[in-house]
Structures are given as structure tokens and as C-alpha cells.
Amino acid sequence: xxxxxxxxxxxxxxxxxxxxxxxxxxxxxxxxxxxxxxxxxxxxxxxxxxxxxxxxxxxxxxxxxxxxxxxxxxxxxxxxxxxxxxxxxxxxxxxxxxxxxxxxxxxxxxxxxxxxxxxxxxxxxxxxxxxxxxxxxxxxxxxxxxxxxxxxxxxxxxxxxxxxxxxxxxxxxxxxxxxxxxxxxxxxxxxxxxxxxxxxxxxxxxxxxxxxxxxxxxxxxxxxxxxxxxxxxxxxxxxxxxxxxxxxxxxxxxxxxxxxxxxxxxxxxxxxxxxxxxxxxxxxxxxxxxxxxxxxxxxxxxxxxxxxxxx
Amino acid sequence: xxxxxxxxxxxxxxxxxxxxxxxxxxxxxxxxxxxxxxxxxxxxxxxxxxxxxxxxxxxxxxxxxxxxxxxxxxxxxxxxxxxxxxxxxxxxxxxxxxxxxxxxxxxxxxxxxxxxxxxxxxxxxxxxxxxxxxxxxxxxxxxxxxxxxxxxxxxxxxxxxxxxxxxxxxxxxxxxxxxxxxxxxxxxxxxxxxxxxxxxxxxxxxxxxxxxxxxxxxxxxxxxxxxxxxxxxxxxxxxxxxxxxxxxxxxxxxxxxxxxxxxxxxxxxxxxxxxxxxxxxxxxxxxxxxxxxxxxxxxxxxxxxxxxxxxxxxxxxxxxxxxxxxxxxxxxxxxxxxxxxxxxxxxxxxxxxxxxxxxxxxxxxxxxxxxxxxxxxxxxxxxxxxxxxxxxxxxxxxxxxxxxxxxxxxxxxxxxxxxxxxxxxxxxxxxxxxxxxxxxxxxxxxxxxxxxxxxxxxxxxxxxxxxxxxxxxxxxxxxxxxxxxxxxxxxxxxxxxxxxxxxxxxxxxxxxxxxxxxxxxxxxxxxxxxxxxxxxxxxxxxxxxxxxxxx
Numbered sequence: 062x063x064x065x066x067x068x069x070x071x072x073x074x075x076x077x078x079x080x081x082x083x084x085x086x087x088x089x090x091x092x093x094x095x096x097x098x099x100x101x102x103x104x105x106x107x108x109x110x111x112x113x114x115x116x117x118x119x120x121x122x123x124x125x126x127x128x129x130x131x132x133x134x135x136x137x138x139x140x141x142x143x144x145x146x147x148x149x150x151x152x153x154x155x156x157x158x159x160x161x162x163x164x165x166x167x168x169x170x171x172x173x174x175x176x177x178x179x180x181x182x183x184x185x186x187x188x189x190x191x192x193x194x195x196x197x198x199x200x201x202x203x204x205x206x207x208x209x210x211x212x213x214x215x216x217x218x219x220x221x222x223x224x225x226x227x228x229x230x231x232x233x234x235x236x237x238x239x240x241x242x243x244x245x246x247x248x249x250x251x252x253x254x255x256x257x258x259x260x261x262x263x264x265x266x267x268x269x270x271x272x273x274x275x276x277x278x279x280x281x282x283x284x285x286x287x288x289x290x291x292x293x294x295x296x297x298x299x300x301x302x303x304x305x306x307x308x309x310x311x312x313x314x315x316x317x318x319x320x321x322x323x324x325x326x327x328x329x330x331x332x333x334x335x336x337x338x339x340x341x342x343x344x345x346x347x348x349x350x351x352x353x354x355x356x357x358x359x360x361x362x363x364x365x366x367x368x369x370x371x372x
Numbered sequence: 373x374x375x376x377x378x379x380x381x382x383x384x385x386x387x388x389x390x391x392x393x394x395x396x397x398x399x400x401x402x403x404x405x406x407x408x409x410x411x412x413x414x415x416x417x418x419x420x421x422x423x424x425x426x427x428x429x430x431x432x433x434x435x436x437x438x439x440x441x442x443x444x445x446x447x448x449x450x451x452x453x454x455x456x457x458x459x460x461x462x463x464x465x466x467x468x469x470x471x472x473x474x475x476x477x478x479x480x481x482x483x484x485x486x487x488x489x490x491x492x493x494x495x496x497x498x499x500x501x502x503x504x505x506x507x508x509x510x511x512x513x514x515x516x517x518x519x520x521x522x523x524x525x526x527x528x529x530x531x532x533x534x535x536x537x538x539x540x541x542x543x544x545x546x547x548x549x550x551x552x553x554x555x556x557x558x559x560x561x562x563x564x565x566x567x568x569x570x571x572x573x574x575x576x577x578x579x580x581x582x583x584x585x586x587x588x589x590x591x592x593x594x595x596x597x598x599x600x601x602x603x604x605x606x607x608x609x610x611x612x613x614x615x616x617x618x619x620x621x622x623x624x625x626x627x628x629x630x631x632x633x634x635x636x637x638x639x640x641x642x643x644x645x646x647x648x649x650x651x652x653x654x655x656x657x658x659x660x661x662x663x664x665x666x667x668x669x670x671x672x673x674x675x676x677x678x679x680x681x682x683x684x685x686x687x688x689x690x691x692x693x694x695x696x697x698x699x700x701x702x703x704x705x706x707x708x709x710x711x712x713x714x715x716x717x718x719x720x721x722x723x724x725x726x727x728x729x730x731x732x733x734x735x736x737x738x739x740x741x742x743x744x745x746x747x748x749x750x751x752x753x754x755x756x757x758x759x760x761x762x763x764x765x766x767x768x769x770x771x772x773x774x775x776x777x778x779x780x781x782x783x784x785x786x787x788x789x790x791x792x793x794x795x796x797x798x799x800x801x802x803x804x805x806x807x808x809x810x811x812x813x814x815x816x817x818x819x820x821x822x823x824x825x826x827x828x829x830x831x832x833x834x835x836x837x838x839x840x841x842x843x844x845x846x847x848x849x850x851x852x853x854x855x856x857x858x859x860x861x862x863x864x865x866x867x868x869x870x871x872x873x874x875x876x877x878x879x880x881x882x883x884x885x886x887x888x889x890x891x892x893x894x895x896x897x898x899x900x901x902x903x904x905x906x907x908x909x910x911x912x913x914x915x916x917x918x919x920x921x922x923x
Binding site for chain 2: 097143147214215314319
């Protein structure tokens, strides 16, 4: 177990290193610089280079890369080019709160409703319950969440005035974005759970349990769900990561001061340090989540205990 | 087993709770303002306070006046800081920190006398030294601000200082006493007083700035204010709140007690907020204009920003003057502005933006009139002549940026040229900075470019084509007559002679077929009926809320 863990950590470090390197060089291929390009276009090439040299951007790429990596190892993500004077680390710390809150709420809400719907659909297979649940699921997958968000905002926020239209002022501001974000999760989880449940319900041990006269609830809770949830766990990783790290569209629509729009905006304005900081943050978060999920397999299903796969 | 799996669920729920508590909602979640939630319209009169609610269309990048370069930061700073002068609703400079100024006969030396009762928000007096300190800091090579040129282009010795070639005493800014500031300019600059209203010209309190060090202007309490308002909260992603500045010299004239400027990036959201009464003014997307243009709350404003076609005079077929002139005449600006863009933009029949100052209260455009109007017959004739000279119909690629309005403009031009000249031009779209790169490299035949004015004078445009430091970007244009007109206008102390030269220069530029004007940028907006006096300027720092009123 210990050895496995160490190996995984090594793996993570190498992965992050490769991601940082690739992003660094790809990002520098973007046209332009982090400065007001319209104004810089009035300068001659010499003047331009002179200006960029004040920010160390005139040096050869390899040199810039070495400097960046050196700073990175000491935990220094540098200062943002666009939000002048701001440390990238502070920027991320400051913006992640609202995004993580929305993401976490959406994940909890989505999983809970999704699993319940999935189970209902499986147990009432081929009934009206099944069909209506799957109808909701299809809608959830096919209607983009920004359409849903815009509808929510217009009707619930503006017409009915039940919740704030936008802004980030009190807890009620987080309700509509959470619902909009969770729609997709509900749909995905419900479909997945239903399919897995249907398969599990065919298994011999379920038939055995039923033959023993175990009550329906116990069959579901003790025998069926746990086994059905293993594949669900697999798709959960990417969902959690993408939700917790913010959604550009939903955040823009509801005026949430989150991290989602920061990434896209930083690419638009060539804010190199912020692009790097966010990429590394996302990647680290992703690989760590995957590690946790792998460990969780063992908790849910003793058959996949890590040291069981010794050979 | 059952225990452990419920334990995981508990853990998950618990971590959500932790997240919840650690999450920072905006200022308004503070108990004192909590009742504002969802009924902002009613809040306007709460406690007899006049509250103005506005939106910003993106994050606030930087409130450090020395380095900041973007309109959003300007729109905040303009209301919490003040320069020697402040622009009024007609874009005329009015005395602000300064009481008056004297200009020497050669137009080169300005002596500003400061008001007596001007104070920083902490009670310190604003002195002439504060201006000198701030201007020198803005020009300092280490500051490396993109806007340093708005000082160094005018102040004697500034450019050398900014290049690190001279010391502070080489810059011709002199503090005679606490209330007297003397500045010497490189050349006569009729708009210099206007410039002192701009963000980069605002004063700074040295003691305060040095005390804050590299934390300066990162939070609302790390800025010292001298304008009509002070910030009471500042979050780059959420916006700012302001309240009136009790120390402001003209505080009696300020009618608004509190201002909220919230970041709302999505235009449709801003519109919903406006409808819900949470915003007092909202800018409209082209698509929304039609449904609101009959409303009494609808209005529009223009910017000093001209969009134009830039021909590359070194690339075939635009080496040929007839081809360029044909393409200047073969589209209808009116249709582009009113039908395609439909956002308050105005058709451009010249390069210099409408309402830009000319002479003696008349605008440049009023004096000059329309230089170029669509003329299909003539265009066809010129085109035929050009094709003959070239010996064949040329292939043309038009370069535009890839945002919606630019692409629409491109498509419009494509269809106009098809209809009027019978030619098929190809459109090439690139991201904004990619387009600039391509144009700088001279790797284009013809492209749509734009320029937004830095100050209220036609020189801001016309100077661009004078021996440009990057010729391909300006179409590789070179005409001695043009250069001489603009260069002699620069040093001309007689304003009548000066404007005549500039008027002539604009004509030459268009007659040579270097550019073809498209439209002057405009913005359509809705404003609540009781709200008046929000002054916007077509350039520089805008809006100005000093004179805003809520009935």
C-alpha cells in the first residue's frame, strides 16, 4: 500500500511537470503579449522589445522557461500581468471560494437526486416512472446548462422575483447557479445508476437475497447500491473536478466572482503567469481527485483493494 | 461496512459545510445592508440616501493609476480621484484641484495655481508636490507603464527620463510653492489642460504610497482619495462600492451618497438586472436595440473611436491608387451603422471622430464636413481603370478580428463589393492580437483597423501615419506633404493655422486612398427615468458621477 502510494505520488509529480512544460511552450505560441497591443503597435520593433524587456519577455523562450520553473519549485507562481501587482496564488485563492461552493453544492445535489432517480427507474423498470425519469435525464444531457440558467434567471429571478437575478451578495445568490450546474450531473448519474442497477439486479446474489426473503429496502441498500455505484464513482472524478473549478458560462450569467471566467479571460489577454498558475492548479486538483477516487474504490468494494492487484 | 460508507458521506457533507462558511459573499451580506437583497429599487431612498447602481462589463484589472491602462479601471478611478482639471459634459476642462492656470505667450509654459481647501481623504492637504511626485513616478523607467507616453510626449525632458537617460531634475516640472506648479512643454499643445484631467495625471501622496509599498492600490484602504467619492469596498471580480468624500472641496455639489459598480460580464444578465430595478443604467447588445429603441429610457452615446479600412500600399493590388479609391467609394456606411451594427454607431465620412474638438467651440467634423461619400458609379469607373492598369482582376483578402461585430463588418463589406463592384473578396478572421501581429508584419492586403482617441484633438489620429515607427501597420504610407502638414502643425502656436494644416492632412490621407472610414463607435443604453447627470466622455476616463442626480 505504502509503495503504491509513493509510486502514485511520483507519477503525479511527473505528470504535472509535463503539463507545465507543454503549457508553457504552447502558451507562448499565442500571438500578442500581455500588454495593450493596440498601443504597442505604434512602437517600432526595437521599442517594443525594449518595453517587453522590462518584464523579461525579450529573453529566449528556453531562458524564460528555466526562470519560471525555478520560481515554481520554490512555490512562487509569480505576479499576474493583467491584474498588475497581484500574486497569482492570491488571485486563485480569492476566486476559488465561490466556484468551489457552487460546485460542491451542485455535486451533492446532482448525485443525490441522480442516484434516487436512477434507482427508482431501475426498480420500476419499463413503467411510467422509468420513462419519465429517463425523459428528464435526456433533457438534462441535451439542454445546455446556460439555456437552463437563462430561463431560471428570467422566470424565477426576474418575473417571480423569488431569488436574486444575479450578483453574489448572500446565500440565496448561490441557489440558481447551483441548480443550473447540477442539471447535467443529475442526468448523467441517473442514467448511469439505472443501467448499473438493472445489471446488478440480474446477479445471482440479488436473486439469492430475494429468495431468502430479505426485504426490498435491504436488498437495495445492502446489496444492490454498493455494487452499482462502483462505475458511477469512475465518472464522478471528472465531474467533481470540472464543477469545483468553476463554469465560465454559469458564472458569467449569474455574476459570480469565481474562477471559471478567470481562465478564459487570462488566455484572451495573454496573462502568462495566470494561465500557468491555473493550469497547474486544475491539473493538480484533477490528479489528486483521481487518486482519492482510486482509494475510494477500496472502501466501496473490497474486491478491488489495491494490494489485491499484486501481480 | 455500512458504517464506513455512511462515514464517507458524512465527511463529504461536512466538507461542504466548511466550504460554505469559508465562502465570501459580497459586502452587502453584512447585516447593515442585508435588507437590500432583492429590492434594490426601494433601497434608493433608504435612510434618505441616494444610491446609484451601475455595472462594469469585466473584472477591474488594476486601480494603480500609474500602470493601469483599461477603461474599467479608469471608470472607477475617475470618480474617486481628481486631476488639476475635470472634464464637464461638453468635454471642456473645468477647474478641479487647480483654481486657474496661466499659459506663456509661446504656449510652452503652464503655471497652475492650486485651490486652497483641497484635501486627501485622510485630511492631508493636496499640494503641488503631490503632482510632481505622481507624474515622475508614472514616467519612471521601473514603472514601465503603457500610458507613460501620455506624459513623456508633452512634458519637456520626460522622454529622456523615461528612457533612463537623465535624472529627475532634467524633467521640466517645477514646484514653486505648495500651491504653484510650473510645467514646460516640448511643443505648443492646445489640449494640455484637457490632459490634466486624465488618470495618469492624477496626484499621489508620496508618504502614503511609500508606506503601502507594493500593497498600494490592491485594496480599498490602500488608496488615498481626492475625488468626489471614496471606495468603501473593492473586489476585482465583484466590483466596487463608493460613498461621498466628505473631504472633497466640492462636496456640496455632489448629490449621490452611495454608488455600487458591480461586475456583470453577461449583457443579458445586466439587462435582466436593469428590468428588475437592480441597475440604473445598462448598455445594450445590438440584438436588443430593436426591442428597446422606442422606449423613453433608450439613448445612445458615441466614442472617439473610428473603425476604418487600412490598405497595404506595398501589396498588390493596393499599389494601384484607382483600386484603393474604388474600394473607398463602393460601400454605404449608413447601412453598416444603422442596419448591421445598430448599436448607436454613426457612419464615418472622415477619419476624425464626430464631436472631436476643432476650433472655437466648433468640432473638427463641423469645420471639415464630409470628405468621402459612397459613389457607386465612380467606384465602378475607377475599378475598371485599375483592373486595366493591373492587367487582370485581382484576388483580394480582407483581414478582420474575430469578434461578432468585426465579422459582421467583414461580411457586410464582402456583400457590398460583390453587389457594387461585382468582385468576390475573401474574408480572413483572426483573434484580436493575432490580427495586430499580422498587420505589424505587413502580411495583409487590406484589413479593418480602429483607433480610439487618447485626447480630444485630431492630432491623436493624424499623428499615426506620420513616419510611423511601424510602417506596415499603417499601410506603408509615406507622403512628404502629409508628414510636413502634421509636423508643422505640432509646433504651430497659432491655433487657426494649426487647424488648417490638420484639416488639410485629413483630406490628403483619404485622397491618397490610404484608409477608408467605416464608422464611429457608439453605444446604445437604457437609463432609469429619475437618473440624470451621469456624464460620459467619448475618450479617456468615463463616466463622471460628480454631477449625477436621482429625482
